[in-house]
Amino acid sequence: MDLLTKFIDTYPVFLKGMLLTFEITIVSIFIAIFIGLFFAFLKISNIKILEWIADLYIFLVRGTPLVVQIFIFYFGLTAFNISDFLAVVLGLAFHNGAYIAEIFRGAIQSIDHGQMEAGRSLGMTMGLTMRRIILPQASRRALPPLGNQFIIALKDSSLASFIGMYELFNVATTHGSLKYDYMSYLLIVAVYYLVLVLFFSIIVRIIEKKMSSSD
Amino acid sequence: MSKDIMINVEKLNKSFGDLHVLRDIDMTVNQSEVVCLIGASGSGKSTLLRCINFLELKDSGLVMIGGEKIEKETHDLNEVRARVGMVFQHFNLFPHKTVLQNVMEAPIYVKKYPKEEAKMEARALLKKVGLLDKENVYPSKLSGGQKQRVAIARALAMKPEIMLFDEPTSALDPELVGEVLATMKELAEEGMTMVVVTHEMGFAREVADWAVYMHEGRIVEVGHPEQLFSNPKEARTKNFLDSVL
Numbered sequence: 001m002d003l004l005t006k007f008i009d010t011y012p013v014f015l016k017g018m019l020l021t022f023e024i025t026i027v028s029i030f031i032a033i034f035i036g037l038f039f040a041f042l043k044i045s046n047i048k049i050l051e052w053i054a055d056l057y058i059f060l061v062r063g064t065p066l067v068v069q070i071f072i073f074y075f076g077l078t079a080f081n082i083s084d085f086l087a088v089v090l091g092l093a094f095h096n097g098a099y100i101a102e103i104f105r106g107a108i109q110s111i112d113h114g115q116m117e118a119g120r121s122l123g124m125t126m127g128l129t130m131r132r133i134i135l136p137q138a139s140r141r142a143l144p145p146l147g148n149q150f151i152i153a154l155k156d157s158s159l160a161s162f163i164g165m166y167e168l169f170n171v172a173t174t175h176g177s178l179k180y181d182y183m184s185y186l187l188i189v190a191v192y193y194l195v196l197v198l199f200f201s202i203i204v205r206i207i208e209k210k211m212s213s214s215d
Numbered sequence: 216m217s218k219d220i221m222i223n224v225e226k227l228n229k230s231f232g233d234l235h236v237l238r239d240i241d242m243t244v245n246q247s248e249v250v251c252l253i254g255a256s257g258s259g260k261s262t263l264l265r266c267i268n269f270l271e272l273k274d275s276g277l278v279m280i281g282g283e284k285i286e287k288e289t290h291d292l293n294e295v296r297a298r299v300g301m302v303f304q305h306f307n308l309f310p311h312k313t314v315l316q317n318v319m320e321a322p323i324y325v326k327k328y329p330k331e332e333a334k335m336e337a338r339a340l341l342k343k344v345g346l347l348d349k350e351n352v353y354p355s356k357l358s359g360g361q362k363q364r365v366a367i368a369r370a371l372a373m374k375p376e377i378m379l380f381d382e383p384t385s386a387l388d389p390e391l392v393g394e395v396l397a398t399m400k401e402l403a404e405e406g407m408t409m410v411v412v413t414h415e416m417g418f419a420r421e422v423a424d425w426a427v428y429m430h431e432g433r434i435v436e437v438g439h440p441e442q443l444f445s446n447p448k449e450a451r452t453k454n455f456l457d458s459v460l
Contacts, residue, residue: 117270118307118366122321122373123297132324136311 006184007191010175017171018192024085024157024167028092029150035093036100043105054101061098067159069095074163088160096153103149107142108134140211147204151197168192219246220282221377221408222267227276229262236262238432240276244377247406251419251440254429255455260412263429264379267410268299281376297325300370304382306362308354308369314341315350318369326373333372340368344398360391364398371402378402380411414459416444428452 042054061069073091078084111134119129161170172189176182222244229237236259244250252260265271266278269285269292278285285295309317318337322328328336341347344364354362363383370378380399384392396418403409403422413419419426419440426440428449436449447453 112305112307114303114305114307115309118301118303118309120270120293121268121296121299121301121303122369123293123325124321125293128324132320133309137309140311 003184003187006181007188010171010185010188013175014168014171014188014192017166017168018196020165020167021154021157021169022196024089024092024160024165025150025154028089028157029096029153031089031093032096032100032153033146035097036104039097039101040104040108043101044108058098058101061095066092066095066156067162070159070163084163084165088157088163088165092153092157092160095156096149099149099152100146103142103145104138106145107138110141111137143204143208143211147201147208150200150204154196154200155193220244221246221248221280222410223277223279223282224263224267225277225279227263227266227278228274229259229266229271230274236432237266237273240432240434242427242434244408244410246408248424249403249409249411249422251423251426252410252412252429253414253419253426253455257431258429259432260429261381264301264381264410264412267377268296268301268379270296270301293325297321297373298376300373300375300378302363302366302370302378302380302383304385306354306359306366306386308362308366310354313351313353314346314357314365317354317365318372321369322372337368337372340371341365343371343401344368345394358391359387360394363387363395367395367398367402377408377410380409380413382412382414384413384415416440420444428455430455 039054039057042050045051070088070091073094074084074087077087077090082090115133115137116126116129119133120126124132157167158169160167161173164170166174168189172185173182176185179185220243222242224240224242227237227240228235238259240259240263242250242263252263254260262271266273267280269278269287272287280295280299285292309320312320315334315337318340319330319333322333322336323330338347338350341350344367346361346364346368349357349361349365354365357365367378367383383399384395387395392415396415399409399411399418400422411418411423423440425437426443427434428436428443428447428451430451436443436447436452438448443452444456447456
């Protein structure tokens with residue numbers, strides 16, 4: 001049985017797994033963006049205690065393996081009747097939030113200080129200037145590294161298999177062990193991941209192009 | 216018609232850490248007057264402008280705008296800033312907005328003008344600075360002189376009582392300086408109260424009612440531009456003028 005027939009025979013299961021991988025990634029990144037934005041604001045708040053809180057969060061995330069974080073969220077949250085899906089999603093969101101916070105912080109601080117001054121000189125409040133002037137420019141700058149983080153999150157979602165989520169990687173290893181043929185199914189799953197990554201890359205590039213209309 | 220006092224600064228002091236940038240500044244600007252501030256970099260002239268529209272807060276002293284004593288405890292400084300327009304050396308246009316959107320932004324979001332009305336007024340201002348044909352262009356496509364004229368229109372859109380210019384032509388190529396100065400001169404002729412930090416002696420001579428020389432955070436000499444530039448009373452003023460002219 002060659003690789004192509006294996007691929008065709010298993011595609012309904014793999015597509016299901018891909019859908020779950022897709023869902024885990026999208027939902028966790030969506031939450032992570034808000035977490036990231038929140039901690040980015042803490043970091044630029046110029047209030048020591050808030051900066052320390054953000055630093056501690058980033059230290060915890062960067063200092064421990066993702067798989068440990070996912071397990072802690074899984075065992076910690078499922079005790080409160082939270083679904084496996086949500087536990088994994090929150091674990092990934094907690095993890096990616098730290099990296100996204102740094103991406104946002106860097107992007108916001110890269111915007112020329114004159115932009116804030118110009119806004120303020122027109123009578124705009126700091127919040128309004130942040131919302132109308134700084135953030136739109138910063139998010140444009142954040143987009144390429146954000147897209148990158150998105151792809152990392154997509155691949156990291158494979159760790160959800162360790163807590164029994166039937167996503168792409170789990171589908172592959174399950175088939176591999178059932179048929180005593182790991183190699184074929186690992187190659188097949190690699191193709192699925194490549195397609196997903198390609199899809200995300202194209203979306204990010206389209207958004208980037210749309211947003212750069214003013215250059 | 217008696218002229219109202221638009222800006223009154225008394226015993227203004229400002230430090231950044233150990234650096235005492237403004238020392239006991241006294242200055243009064245009447246309505247429709249144009250004042251030029253000159254001085255070496257670090258003399259405090261930009262900081263003085265920034266204290267007048269509260270981008271920097273004074274350490275001590277008094278700042279009055281339109282006869283009203285402004286304190287951060289009693290006033291909404293955002294509202295005060297809206298009454299005092301500011302034009303920056305590096306324009307600081309909003310790069311993600313078109314020329315028209317740059318001018319409309321604050322009237323819509325600060326003054327809550329209806330969009331159509333803000334647009335009409337913005338277009339009138341762009342016409343005034345000669346850039347109506349660029350209304351849908353992004354700032355990156357403009358020359359420095361055009362950018363600065365848009366910045367002037369943007370500040371005027373808030374209908375300020377006072378306009379402050381912080382070295383408005385210093386970042387421009389020499390051939391673009393004239394168009395910006397012409398716009399400013401027009402504004403002065405319409406009776407706008409203006410404080411201009413500039414090294415354009417020609418402009419100061421022609422347009423300014425009086426000029427101020429600052430050195431190390433103090434006002435050293437005040438006088439009619441012609442007299443101040445040609446026949447300074449203070450040795451320090453003379454030294455400065457000799458070095459820049």
